[in-house]
Amino acid sequence: MYYIKPVISVGKIGIESLKKFPIGKEVLIISSKTVSKNYGLHDIFEKLKKESTLYIFNHIRPDAPFEDLDRVLEELKDVQLDTIIAIGGGSTIDAAKALSIAFGKISYKDIFYGKTQVPNSKIPLIAIPTTAGTGAELSFGAIIYDKENGKKGGIRGEIVQPDFVFIDANLHNGCPTKLKAEVGFDCLTHAIETYISKKSNPIVKNQSINCIKIIFQHLVSACKDNSIYDMEKVAIASSLMGINLAFSSTCLPHRIQYVIGPMTGTSHAQGLIAIYKGWLQYLYNENVDELVDLATDLEMSVVQFLDKVDNLKKELSLNYGISKLGLCQDHIEKITSMVTGNVQADPSYKDINSITNILKLAL
Known part of the structure; x- marks a missing residue:
């Protein structure tokens, strides 16, 4: 549906x-x-x-x-x-x-x-x-x-x-470049997570793939060149990800961000950027099938996809982990204990240790 x-x-x-x-x-x-x-x-x-x-x-x-x-x-x-x-x-x-x-x-x-x-x-x-x-x-x-x-x-x-x-x-183009880049990455997270989520469906996945391609192709120009053409592509993709959220769900990065955002006084997008450093690596380490399927639908290997995300973050100066938000190893146990919501929608979730391991990789 x-x-x-x-x-x-x-x-x-x-x-x-x-x-x-x-x-x-x-x-x-x-x-x-x-x-x-x-x-x-x-x-x-x-x-x-x-x-x-x-x-x-x-x-x-x-x-x-x-x-x-x-x-x-x-x-x-x-x-x-x-x-x-x-x-x-x-x-x-x-x-x-x-x-x-x-x-x-x-x-x-x-x-x-x-x-x-x-x-x-x-x-x-x-x-x-x-x-x-x-x-x-x-x-x-x-x-x-x-x-x-x-x-x-x-x-x-x-x-x-x-x-x-x-x-x-x-x-949208009136936003500062840094904000456009951060929220644009938020759009990418919605595409990735609604595809990977256990609540996903074929139409959601199709929309996710289109959105990921748009972000990879248009976000840098929208941010660095103030291109209205590229910005409109990203804006429409972002809105459609709102529909994806209605018919699928986000995964562990969003559950974790709801904790670290108020804790660190950082934005939703900044928290997701930092957490993704650990979450994508954790998906790769655990050989999650849904990540393989996502890369395949993008006509890439998993390594190529992860490199693509890393390169996007580097081009937009977003390549950081949770340590930049003021968090360290000593905070991980507390954060893990505070994560709530439907964590089981994330196919990489096994138990509470999954959250701990993601946070460690995200440092």
Whole structure:
């Protein structure tokens, strides 16, 4: 099974292109401060204000912490929203996804901690990504962070998927080169992991192979040359990996990153880059069949594939392990004990020692 329900548009954003979506009268806009300042959205917002009341929040921090969501809910508790528009990276879109189901009677925190199920209705959501990596604009999950309890995790269900998606490579190209490179590698991780996952299927694998080829061919030019052509290729691939995430799953690197991200104060993409140094080597050492299948579908040997990933990291100055994040051998036992989630989806997982060995290789 594999389907795409949201309406997806690709082009240059403007008031006319935005009006193709049902916006409504009471509109919550979630964007980062950087996006609001650097992406020329002020004029669009001013034009929208002629027909709608806008509530603009740009305080969402990385990982979308609870307190940032609570601020929006408190300030708009008496407002009946028609639409939410999220303009930004993965954390911004994930925050909006969580908020889309949070204005009803059900607590998003209870959903987060498994005390209740996700509702069957929500506020319509328009997602406009500005980074090409997380695939949050099309995935079925909203990754948020309970800072007080040190818990990073997700609200998951088809209901949280945005209803409308607008992809403008010009927005993606406005990112700093380093950020484009890091989130682009995040996109690659989604392709690799959704292929290798035990939850994968033939359509997911086909999409993964196409995405990996696109990243290998276009990411460097998108980052170093600011090529709109290459950036659009990567942006579309990233969005489609959001669909892959909905119908497959990530593997151990994502489970481990949810621990080391808050621990080190590093981004999701930075954690994955560091962990991949160990995880890919562990897959190779364990002679995991799914890694062999992936390389074969790419018409490569496993060694050629691993070299290709290493060369990409070197070209983009991303070739580092978890020691660069401030971690050392002494942290490994604690990190291993804190990893949760569906670790069995990773075909390399045997027991808790698998996580320990990956971390040691990732140093």
